[in-house]
Amino acid sequence: MTNEGTDLAQMSFEQALKSLEEIVRRLESGDVPLEESIDLYERGEQLRKHCQARLDAAQARIEKIVAGPDGKAVATEPFDVD
Secondary structure, three states: OOOOOOOHHHOOHHHHHHHHHHHHHHHHHOOOOHHHHHHHHHHHHHHHHHHHHHHHHHHHHOOEEEEOOOOOEEEEEOOOOO
């Protein structure tokens, strides 16, 4: 199952990754007709972009380390502070 009917915005990273892995498995099997392969590829690309966006958002939330003059960490602040 590739969760084809599931809205990407509602999918967690883990759900999207599992769906993407299933698509890759099906495509690699070689048992999928051409038209379905194209549809699966398109869905896979959407899932890949969704996963990447989730990873980027997670990275943006990670605190960055603020280094002092000696190069040692002196504090942290949110990565996405305006």
